[in-house]
Every structure is written in C-alpha cells, then in structure tokens.
Amino acid sequence: MTSAAACSATDPWLAHSVTIDRVIPETPGVATYDFVFTDDNVGGRYSFLPGQFNMLYLPGVGEVAISISGNPADRSKLPHTIRVAGNVTQELARLGEGGSLGLRGPFGASWPLADCAGMDVVLVAGGIGLAPLRPAIYDLLANRDRYGRLTLLYGSRTPAGLLYTDEYEQWRARGLDIQTTVDRTTDHWKGNVGVVTTLLERLTLPRPENTALMTCGPEVMMWYTIQSARECGFRDDNLYVSLERNMNCAVGLCGHCQFGPEFICKDGPVFRYDRVTSILKVDDL
Template identity: 45%
Template sequence: MSAAVDIGLAPMLPRPARITRVVKETADTFTLHLEPPDGKLAFMPGQFNMLYVFGVGEVPISISGDPDAPEVLVHTIRAVGAVTKALMAMVPGDVVGVRGPYGNAWPVGEGMRRDLVVVAGGIGLAPLRPVIYHALSHRADFDRVYVLYGTRTPSDILFEEELRAWRARFDMEVELTVDRGLAGWSGRTGVVTTLIERADFAPESAVAMVCGPEVMMRFAARELAQNGVEEERIFVSLERKMKCGVGLCGNCQLGPELLCRDGPIYPYSRARRLFAVREL
C-alpha cells in the first residue's frame, strides 16, 4: 500500500511574490509593492495576508492597497520583530511568500449613503487605507467622509503626501493630531479621541471604522458611542498573535473569539466586553 501521498496543502503553502517597489514611510515603517502570485490578488478592505521571509518566519500583515487595483499587492509594515525587520531590509526584485487573503472585511457596504468616519492611530491607518480608496472611488455611496488620524509624533505620520492630497479635496474632511508636537509642528496636539468630538458627522446614521493600538481603539470607540454612534456601527480591528491564519492553530484567540476566522473586524457591541477584561 502506498504510504506517502500528496495532499495539497493549499491554504498552508506560501506562494512567491516579487517586490516591485519599496517606499520608506517613516523611520521604522515602509510600504512594499508586490507582484501577486497569480497576477492579481483580489481582497476586501481590512483583510490580511501571511507574509513569509525565507528561513526567518511568517507574520500577518493587513493589505494597505486599493481594492480596485488587485494587480498590485500593497503592504505597509512597521519593523518590530525578526520577520518585519527582515522585510525592511528587502529591495525590489527580492521575493517574499504570500498566503491569503484571510479574515473578514470592513463593512463598506454598511456605509452606503451614510457618513463614514475613519479613525486611525499610528500604523492603524494602513488597514484603513483600502476603505478610504474604496470610499473615494465609490464616493456617491457615502454621505460625508471623515478621516481622523493621530500619531505619537509628527514624524510618525504615514502616507503624508496622500493625506495632503485628501485634505485638499472638497468632498472629504481630514483631521490630524499628534500626542507630542515637535519643533515646527503647528497642527493639533492631543489624542485622536479629541478629533471625534470636533467632527460634525451625523452620529445617528454614521458608520465608524477604528484601527490602532488596543487602548486607542477602546477609547475611540467609547467616545464615538458617547457621541451617539450606535455600537453596532462602530467597527474595530482586533489583534492577537497569528500563526496559521485559517482557524487551525488557536493562537489568535481573544476570549471566545477566533480572530483570524471570525475577525479581525468586529462591531464595538461585540468587542466592548473583550476590551473590558485585562489579559483576555
């Protein structure tokens, strides 16, 4: 009897993708443009891929590109560990492994004819950029569009050129704040929640999408709720360690949630109790 069989590991095998362009965003953050394995990689805003560096390891990274341009795969990455530091050292022509896309999406359908409020902190703008691209290319689907963005310092601001271009448009509002201003910063200082109160969206019909550090999401979601946005229409993107990306390894649990399979995006009505318990 034949013992060894090929069983088609499809969801488990990284596929090679070549880097075509590298953009340095901040001191520790960069954007990779990749040729997707099959010429295109269709995805929904908010989904992520597992990126593999030969011999080093694999990490979950959300897609930061335009969902209407799936022929370019775009990831914005902050170098914090072994794999992301190895990714930062890569140059055009190098090859990384890709598995995905995995996870659920920001409910852009939910935003139809509603005010869209995007609230981002730091690197959290990356998983929300596909939402902004989507909103701008389907502008008539939304009423007013707000991007509220906070970073620690002015030098941590991502996508600065794009933010300037968005800010110059008449059909969207872009507000920035930093926790600590440096010499030469004449913009706002303060945490991102302070921008929520100032923005004049219609809370009863607005849909909010929030991404950033856990503590920032917790306070931003609470602030949105206190301003009258329904908890079912405030969405956050949760994060835990991920290894398999497809619900088999168990690492990404947060309370009873299996983030890679059922998330990472949850309505605040469901995430609130997860935020409330320490070390869940």
C-alpha cells in the same frame, strides 16, 4: 455585519512566491512594500477586500500577519505597510527591492463598506493603524456618491509619524475631510496637539445615529475612541474595530488567537464593537 473573506481563489495553506517590486520609506522604521506575484496566473486570480490581511513567509525565519494597505481596485501591485518589530520584519527590510518571499491570503473579515451606503462614515486611526484603513479610503472615495460625509481623524505620536501625507491633498479634493493630531509637537507643526479622541469630541455630527465609525490603532486608543463615540450618540452596532493578536495559521485552526467563540484571524480582524467588548478588556490575549 462585516463581509466574509470570499475573494481568494487560492489554497489558504499555500504560500505563493512574490517579489518586492518597490520599497517606499514612510516614517522612521516603517516602509510600504509593493509586492508582485511571480506567477501572473496567481496574481490575476488574487483580489482582496479592505481590512483583510496576508501571511508573509520568510523561509527559515517565520511567518507574520500583515494588513494589505493598497487599493483593492489596482491589481498591478499589492502594498503592505510594515513596521520593523522583530525577526521577520527585520529580515524583510534587509531583503529590499528584488527580494522574494511567500505570501498566503487574503484572510479575515473586511470593513463593512457596502453596509454603510447612505451613511456618514468616520474613520479613526492611530499610527500604523492607518495602513488597514487606507484600502477603505480608496474604496469609499471610488464610490463617493454612495456615502454622506466622510471624515478621517488621524493621530500619531509625532508629526514625522503620520503616514501617507503626500496623498492627503488628493483625498481632500475627492471629498474626505482629514483632521490630524500629534501627541508631541515640533517647531514646524502648526496643527492639533492631543489624543485623537479630542478630534472626535469636537466633530460636528449632524446624524450620529446614522454614522458608522471604523477604528484601527493601539487598543487603548480604540477603547477610548469607542467610549467617546458612544457619548457622541453613535449606535453600538455602527462601531467597528480591527483587532491585532498573535496568530499562526490564519484560518481558525491553531487556536492562538481564539477568544471564546471568536477567532481573531477568521471572524476578525474587523469586528463590530458589540461582539468583542469583552475581548477589548483583556490585555495581551
């Protein structure tokens, strides 16, 4: 089971003021924004679990769901890695360092890291899908001795689209096997070319039945990743996906992201695969 959201001591309806402390350009159109709470008391109470998201509010523009991409153990900053998509994300990029906005959260279910103790763990990310997995990487590496083999398989359209490349060396040194691949190569690229599922199919898995897989990226990528994992011998109840849908309230009331009994905002965004097989088959839900 994924862990329930239980770490907010704040009112889920109340947006708190945060300031953009730093903007780190990552890849074309994508940057990481480090937020700090204007009120230290709120910042002191705030904590999150890997895989959770916040609602970012720009008055007069709108509110959007964005995953938290930082280290849950580092309370000094609250990073969010954001791709400019439309009105809110464009305005956020325009605000830049020193700008302020509203933030409510954290919301949603987290990656089931505690349940994976003693297991091997494979993370499979596509493009900006590495952002919600980065807190899981920090947490897994901070508790390295609790897990068996840790592997990150990461695919992007181009080499320039790979996120957080300056951290890979440190992650490798701490025990994470990282394999990357790109859809389209450039002259300088000496690595793998092809979809991320090819990396999974080539992986030597000593005990697939005791390996957890967590994936985030475009839905079609997650779908094929899950199919490959099942063929490799993973158990359905060890497969986890993070789903992204348009959502408004983030607390399971407005119904925008409801699918049958599941609310993506409240029961997800992290789901065990066998609970959402039917959702994954519906486009543009």
